[in-house]
Amino acid sequence: MTFEPLLSESEAAKFLGGLHPKTVQRMARRGELPxxxxxxxxxxxxxxxxxxxxxxxRHASPPAH
Numbered sequence: 001m002t003f004e005p006l007l008s009e010s011e012a013a014k015f016l017g018g019l020h021p022k023t024v025q026r027m028a029r030r031g032e033l034p035x036x037x038x039x040x041x042x043x044x045x046x047x048x049x050x051x052x053x054x055x056x057x058r059h060a061s062p063p064a065h
Contacts, residue, residue: 006036006043015049 009021012033016024025042028035034048 004045004047006038007046007049009042009044012042012044012049015044015046016053 007015009024009028012035013019013021013024024033024044027033028037028042028044033044034052036043
């Protein structure tokens with residue numbers, strides 16, 4: 001098992017395409033994003049966010065014509 005550094009809210013926000021860090025925090029609090037609560041801070045694994053993005057993109061509906 002290799003060590004994977006955890007991302008902060010602002011780093012996760014950038015990773016997710018430029019979301020606002022408060023949006024990422026809110027999504028984590030609601031259980032919409034894979035996250036860990038360490039004290040009063042949310043932390044994220046890039047590999048889990050990457051998998052989450054892949055699932056979300058598969059479930060996205062095609063654009064309406």
